[in-house]
Amino acid sequence: MKLKFKTQEYQTRAVEALADCFAGQPFSSGIRYRIDPGEDMSLMKPMQRDMYASPEPDDAGFKNAALELTELELLSNIRTVQRRQNLPLSDGLKKDDKTGCPYNLDVEMETGTGKTYVYLKSMFELKQRYGWSKFIVVVPSIAIREGVYKSLQITADHFLESYGEKARFFVYNSKQLHNLESFSSDAGISVMVINVQAFNSRSADNRRIYDELDDFQSRRPIDVIKANRPILFLDEPQKMEGGKTLSSLNEFNPLFIVRYSATHKTTYNKIHRLDALDAYNQKLVKKISVHGVTTKGLTGTDAYLYLENIETAKDKPPVAWVEYEEKSASGVKRKRRKLSKGDNLHELSGGLDQYKGFVASDIDARVDQLSFTNGVELTAGEVTVDVTEKALRRIQIREAIKAHFQKEQQLFSQGVKVLTLFFIDEVAKYRQYDESGEVLGEYAQMFEEEYKCQLNQVQTLEDSEYNRYLKGISTSDTHNGYFSIDKKSKRLVDPKTKARATETDDVDAYDLILKDKERLLSFEEPTRFIFSHSALREGWDNPNVFVICTLKHSDNTISRRQEVGRGLRLAVNQLGDRMDDPMTVHDINELTVVASESYKDFVTALQRDISNDLSERPRVADESYFTGKLLVSDEGEVEVTPAMAKEIYRYLLKNDYTDSADHITEVYHQAKRDGTLAELPEALQPYAQQIFQLIDSVFSNAQLPHIGDGRKAKLNPLNENFHKKEFQELWERINRKAAYSVSFDSNELIEKCVGYLDLKLSVKRLEYQVQRGTQKAEASYQDLTSGQAFTVKESQRVKYNGTLHSAVQYDLIGRLTESTQLTRRTVAAILSKIQPKTFKQYQMNPEDFMAQAARLINEQKASMVVEHISYDPINEQHSQEIFTIEKPENQLEGAYRANRHVYDYVVTDSKIERDFVEELDTGKEVVVYAKLPRSFFIPTPVGNYNPDWAIAFNEDDVKHVYFVAETKGSMSSLELREIEQAKIKCATEFFDTIATAKVKYDVVDSYDKLMNIVR
Missing domain, CATH: 3.40.50 (Rossmann fold)
Incomplete structure (x- = not known):
């Protein structure tokens, strides 16, 4: 198999955060220079000349062009990126005295979200925008080095499709120095991966990077590397903070340094954050459950006893799976068995004295606890203290x-x-x-x-x-x-x-x-x-x-x-x-x-x-926190004024979403999970999404990821409802599979895109910052040489209303073609037909114009695809095995004990869904229903779609006997995400194609709404 990669919005944001820090940097295809040839090559043996000869007669190399932005311009760009994400604003460019590099940027990404992919893609983006092509990835260990090298291999074709070129990459090896020649002479993207031991160790092999080597024409490898002015990406920088390591990085003469980690110890200028809470809440990583195994002391006894779990079954009392010791003819052995209330371990063990008094008195499935008449209690996962290391590991x-x-x-x-x-x-x-x-x-x-x-x-x-x-x-x-x-x-x-x-x-x-x-x-x-x-x-x-x-x-x-x-x-x-x-x-x-x-x-x-x-996360949601934050809507960007901040603050207080200390409460998080958040004041509603993102950025203990106890997951068996003829008939009507096809007129797409761009395209005007300062009354020599002799007294941001004349030659049609996957001809037709005032915005800010235009065109493209989709039944069906193979497991505490469902328990994801199930299960019109397994899906151009419910009604009570439903907390199409709207439209077309007149599909927000449709 081959791993597939796709463009993910959250990763693209991280890439753009870095690239946007250098907005205004002129594009350069690389500064041509002569690679140091070392000693006279005529004195070398033919084999040596072949190995080290430069591919061009003039020993041409291509180093990264110098950073032409002033420190003030770079800081302004960084602050713009930070404001866009509502990150703390840098007061100045925080420098690293140990590395000697004045430009240091931090990207925080949670483990498992693809930070390696992000910095590899960033290389291609920086090359495309600014022409920089020399990169070094510095890692703290061999393991991470090999992982990065593997990532370079498996993403090569993906980036070729996206950017039209492949990177040349290698792992630094002091005995394979010919790679450095190619690194310097290649005009394309060149990547060197190196672990700190290779330049920060006292061993002879690792010191070679600093030595003049006979087999490298009496040159020092580090000199050949530093001539390229490489961009350094540090992977897991918190493991490379030793003084010697950091000072060694200065030897590479980096253009700038970017640090990527989930857990930065030292921060410089943070330009992107995707921390553990963001990753979990956005469902970018797995959730976690824990099976703890621990010892428990039993006073006055040497009994061995391990409680594995509590098992529940329909119409039967719970039983406990335990492991204990049993006497047999061949000696004492450990045995596993089910224990029911009233069972006597002394008798079951064959009379072993250590189990006297161990009569099961209570088996509580709610808390996974087993109690005995002698007062001993065990929770699932606990084993008595008389257990060896070997037994614990088993x-x-x-x-x-x-x-x-x-x-x-x-x-x-x-x-x-x-x-x-x-x-x-x-x-x-x-x-x-x-x-x-x-x-x-x-x-x-x-x-x-x-x-x-x-x-x-x-x-x-x-x-x-x-x-x-x-x-x-x-x-x-x-x-x-x-x-x-x-x-x-x-x-x-x-x-x-x-x-x-x-x-x-x-x-x-x-x-x-x-x-x-x-x-x-x-x-x-x-x-x-x-x-x-x-x-x-x-x-x-x-x-x-x-x-x-x-x-x-x-x-x-x-x-x-x-x-x-x-x-x-x-x-x-x-x-x-x-x-x-x-x-x-x-x-x-x-x-x-x-x-x-x-x-x-x-x-x-x-x-x-x-x-x-998460120490950098804000902890209180007061007025000062919201004031000055940036909100974005279709009308453009708006800075939160003190009056707006007061309104947000009052909204939180009024609904008990904050406590007396201005901490976010569990009430807020529960309302968000249930889909029952109170409406914002009308003036704030255009910015609702960003406001709630600001609220979610405030740390509270209630936000920490829920970590379940896997033992509390009870097997949820199918019951007799599954075999009822009504459900079997319903299943036969909906289990047909189908393939989709899409066809639409390009001219129609062009016309829709033109109208949409003219209506929605609003490019952000560039801003410039004016800072006024005075020289210190008594400036030291160190102040003068370090640029600290002046103090900023006043700063002002001014919108630029003129036309931008950039040295960068943009391929507008090419960039939009790449972003939309449309042909150049179609993109050109769209741009040629939009209104002049719309296209004029391109001159104000080309980068934002291209980003906004691509997004709007893609929205229309998705809408067109869904509108012109058709399904054709195929000779395949979903098997009934999907109800048994998946063997769904439920958390007993959160599941609804059902009477008419095909499983004993129903898992609900929100209060709205819970209310719906309770009425569904008690409604006399309902014969049987099922929450459809995940394997039951409808293919759509925007991803597979899994409907929520299949319901069979009494034939005498309703018009539509069979119903497939999707439950949503809001019926307003404006409040449903675009991808959900598209999938719902596709599902409607699918069921119209494959279902009979007695099957109806629709979206409902309550049982009342459902009954209005089926009657």
Whole structure:
């Protein structure tokens, strides 16, 4: 398989934030210079001359053009970018004295959101806008270096499609210095990836970068590099803050430095922020659940007892799955069984004295707790204190395998392969060696035993595709270890980590797990469980890691965010497509962490880590916070005035959305989740989206991501309602699949785009900043040489009303063609027909004109596609297996106990949906209904669409016996997102095509609305 990449709006914003910082920089195709040839090449051997000869006779190189913006202009650009995102404004260009670089920018992006992709795309954008082409990616470790190199490989074709060129890239190696010649002489995008050890280590190999080398024509490699004035991208800069490392960066003579991280320790000029809260709330990363495994002391007893989970079933009391010890003829063995209320462990164990008094008195599924008559209580995940390290690890492995199977049963039908990752501290626990060769280590033995046990419970006699898949994989083949390999013995070994190091620097430890990322994602590759050294914690990830299990002692020096980071990226299916449909993204993408501590302790530590990393977020929503912020609407940009800020503040107070300390309350967040937020005052409504974004930017504990306890997920079985003839008839009417086709007249699209551009296009005028200052009365020599001899007394921003005369030669038609995927002829026709006053805006601000025009054209294009779509039924149907294979799991506390639904419980996502279900389940007109599984979808040009409900009514009570419904909190088309509107229109066309007269599809916001339609 091949991973696919697509243009994502949130990543594009990060790229544009960087590029816009240099607005006004003239385009240059690169400054031509003569590469230092070193010693007289005529004295060299022919082979040496061939290797190091420059491709052009004059030894031409192409270095980055100098930054021509003044510091004042650059600061103004940076502040404009910051204001656009409502980030704290830089008072000045914060410089790094250690690196010596005066221009330092920070981009904050949460782990798993694609920061590597963002800075690679930024290279192409900077080349396209300004002509800069020499880039160096500096990383703190071999692992991250190999990950970046892999990303350069797999994104090459994607960027070729987007920008029309490929980057030339290489990993710096002191013994392969010919790459530096090509880096300097290539006029295209050239990227060097280097780890800090390669220039910041005392070893002979790593010091070569500073030495005059005989095999490099008596030149120093660092001199050849610095001649290019490269742009430096630092990946994970917080790990490269040592004084020696930072001062070494000055040797590269960087044009400017951009730092990319999720957790910056030192900030300079932050130009973009996508932190943990943003990523979670925008559903750009997986949500998290935790299975904590911890010991619990039992006073006066040596009993071993482990409570796995509480199981519930329809019309039956809950039971507890426990592991305990049982006496048999061959000795005492541990056994797993279900425990019901009243069961006596002393009797079940064969009379073992340690279990006297252990009679189950209560099994509470709401809190997953088992109580005994002797006062002992256990919560799921707890094991008695009389447990060895070996027993604890076995329990963790069992929990990880169970979580893996649960997720795999849900996602297999959607073409998503599930991977589980075990972190261990020494190779011997996984692989050992004796006279016979390689043998299983302790953890590998445990894994195979527990895997076979769980497999027997999962597999059924049903001849399903999933069962055939499981039968085709042997236990020994489904797990693998990725560790360093000793070059002499060819055996797996522990990595060579330096003192106080947290990662290995062994290159071969990463080959399979990094270079064969695509292979791991394929169902054809049997490996589903990965054992790796804990030193491999950072630097790699795989989108389909759904379970992480840390088989080691809790380490307080490692943050919980680091532990979960390897599994946060959104999953991909067998076609390489990201599973990021906003309607179902968190139903599919959930990471389970099996921790060697209690659920409460792990979650507390994780949320503390997240909160600490959000220290720059504002904490109070008072008038001063809102004043001066930037709001954007169709009418243009507006700065929040003190009067507007007072209105926002009063709105929050009036609705109890803030407390007496001006902190955002849980009332606000709950109302937002339920879709019941109070309306803003009329004057503020045009800016509603931006105002609520400002409110959401204020940190509160209620915003922290909800981290569930995976054990509370109860199996939700199908019931007899599924087999009712009414539901079976409904299913036969709607399960037909269809393919869509789209055809429309280009002239019609042109006319619609012309009218829309004339109506909506509003380009932001450029601004310039006037600053007035005076010289200090007593300026020191240091002030004079550092540019600090003057103090700014007054600053004013003035809109520029004239025409912009830029040295940059823009390809307007080409840029719009690329952004809209229309032909040059169509784009040219649109531009030629818009009104002169509309086109005149291009001269005021070309960049904003192109961005706005592309967005508006794409909106009309999407609208046209939907209007001209048609569906043709195909000879395929959705199988009833989708109701059983996915085996939906619900949180018992939040699920609705239903009577007429095909499952026992219904999960609701909002208060509106909950109210709808309660009336649906009690309405006498309803015979049976189902919340449709995620695998039931309708293909559309804007993504697959999954309707909410299928409902069968009593024939005597309604006109439309069968109904497919979509529930929305607002019926106003203006309040529905464009993508949702488009999908709903497509669904209407789909059901009009495939359904009979007795099936009706519509969008409703309440049960009353539903009944008005069907009667």
